[in-house]
Amino acid sequence: MSGINYSEKIPNNVNLVSDRTLQRALEHWQPHFLQWWGEMGPTDFQAADVYLRTAVSVDAQGWAQYGAVKMPDYRWGIFLADQVPNRTIGFGDQMGQPVWQQIPGEYRSTLRRLIVTQGDTEPASVEQQRLLGHTCPSLYDLRNLFQVNVEEGRHLWAMVYLLHAYFGRDGREEAEELLARHSGDADKPRILTTFNEPVTDWLSFFCFTYFTDRDGKYQLKSLAESAFDPLSRTCRFMLTEEAHHMFVGETGIGRVVKRTLEVMKELGTDDPAKIRAHGAVDLPLLQKYLNFWCSSSLDLFGSEISSNSAANFAHGLKGRPDESQYEDHVLRNASFHLRMPEGDQDVPMLNALNEIMRESYLKDCEIGLKRWNRVIERAGHAFRLTLPAPQFRRSIGAWAGLPVDPAGKLMDKEAFAKQLPAWVPSEADKAFVRSLMHKVIEPGKMASWVAPPDRGINNLPVEYEYVKLH
Numbered sequence: 001m002s003g004i005n006y007s008e009k010i011p012n013n014v015n016l017v018s019d020r021t022l023q024r025a026l027e028h029w030q031p032h033f034l035q036w037w038g039e040m041g042p043t044d045f046q047a048a049d050v051y052l053r054t055a056v057s058v059d060a061q062g063w064a065q066y067g068a069v070k071m072p073d074y075r076w077g078i079f080l081a082d083q084v085p086n087r088t089i090g091f092g093d094q095m096g097q098p099v100w101q102q103i104p105g106e107y108r109s110t111l112r113r114l115i116v117t118q119g120d121t122e123p124a125s126v127e128q129q130r131l132l133g134h135t136c137p138s139l140y141d142l143r144n145l146f147q148v149n150v151e152e153g154r155h156l157w158a159m160v161y162l163l164h165a166y167f168g169r170d171g172r173e174e175a176e177e178l179l180a181r182h183s184g185d186a187d188k189p190r191i192l193t194t195f196n197e198p199v200t201d202w203l204s205f206f207c208f209t210y211f212t213d214r215d216g217k218y219q220l221k222s223l224a225e226s227a228f229d230p231l232s233r234t235c236r237f238m239l240t241e242e243a244h245h246m247f248v249g250e251t252g253i254g255r256v257v258k259r260t261l262e263v264m265k266e267l268g269t270d271d272p273a274k275i276r277a278h279g280a281v282d283l284p285l286l287q288k289y290l291n292f293w294c295s296s297s298l299d300l301f302g303s304e305i306s307s308n309s310a311a312n313f314a315h316g317l318k319g320r321p322d323e324s325q326y327e328d329h330v331l332r333n334a335s336f337h338l339r340m341p342e343g344d345q346d347v348p349m350l351n352a353l354n355e356i357m358r359e360s361y362l363k364d365c366e367i368g369l370k371r372w373n374r375v376i377e378r379a380g381h382a383f384r385l386t387l388p389a390p391q392f393r394r395s396i397g398a399w400a401g402l403p404v405d406p407a408g409k410l411m412d413k414e415a416f417a418k419q420l421p422a423w424v425p426s427e428a429d430k431a432f433v434r435s436l437m438h439k440v441i442e443p444g445k446m447a448s449w450v451a452p453p454d455r456g457i458n459n460l461p462v463e464y465e466y467v468k469l470h
């Protein structure tokens, strides 16, 4: 394990002091990052003491330290998972050869693009969520929001480190651009559409952390397989932090379900209007939010057939998540059965890697649904939450713009347009959800639409004052 020197300006385990030029470049970028955080990060809570975890090492036994921190004083650092001795490339045409500590010239621009695209999502999500603090359903949730936010900030650092350390002047320019694009900006939006969708209510936030952060998990998993070893090591450590973000989503939605079931029991009805009048989220409404965020996140995996993904795999730049679980790591002779609008077809597996990733992602998404449905079933209700079919409401790939219902059935365009408000949140639904969003900041108290969590953070009670507002 490599230790981290906290007396340094930028905590790190990459021996930054030994490279003065790199250190100076990053120290030059740091105030720009802090300025971005001040302008685009969580509004109005910069003076609050937040009970946050901070990465202090990459030791599996205790990599984080917990304590009250003002967000602008958070120690964003650069941590790479320990080097695996004699690591070799695990897939593609160069399988079995030693991994790269420097970037081969021919892959430079592709790797830069991959790193910039990943890096762009990190600050984007902070921007998307910047107003949520004002309507937090509890101090516990407020703390979790800020925890996610500061860690996405650190993930930006992780990518910026790679850009500065391995891409020279181009990398430094890209690092500045990562602070210049903004989520939803008309002139300079973030690169990926989902990261330009506003996240203005907490139901969306829970869906975002469940579905969109999970896309992040799958991207990081596939980059963790990369032959470019520093990228692999960075992503492996990011995954450690990412797990909490999805925990926030899964338990958040689970608590919404729990609260709704309580209200249904109390009122003795499943009538959505009555449940809403009682300040809770009816299950069909929750289903619409799942439909929206799941379908939006599915686009992030790209087209069903992609020669870029094939090349990235063949060259060893980006593998499949959990590559070691597969038998064939070269895929030169494998084919894949694909459902396409014009009919099913078999395509070379190398070209279908986006779809393979999308499928394993959806399997991971199912886990939470099973858990929530078990709770609904135990409460004696027939309603079941489902994931929309991967062809539903797509805007990228073969199914883009096609009228497919959430069950995956291709339908008439007009009928689709008419039905859509029944499948994704309508303006009235969104207005209702907005009407539920009131700030609750008494320690231990929860908003009307969400049950308390089963336990607090780091063994503290739920009633703990996780954010001291002053």
Ligand SMILES: [Fe+2]
Pocket: 122, 151, 152, 155, 216, 242
């Ligand atoms: Fe992240």
Ligand SMILES: [Fe+2]
Pocket: 152, 213, 216, 242, 245
């Ligand atoms: Fe995340």
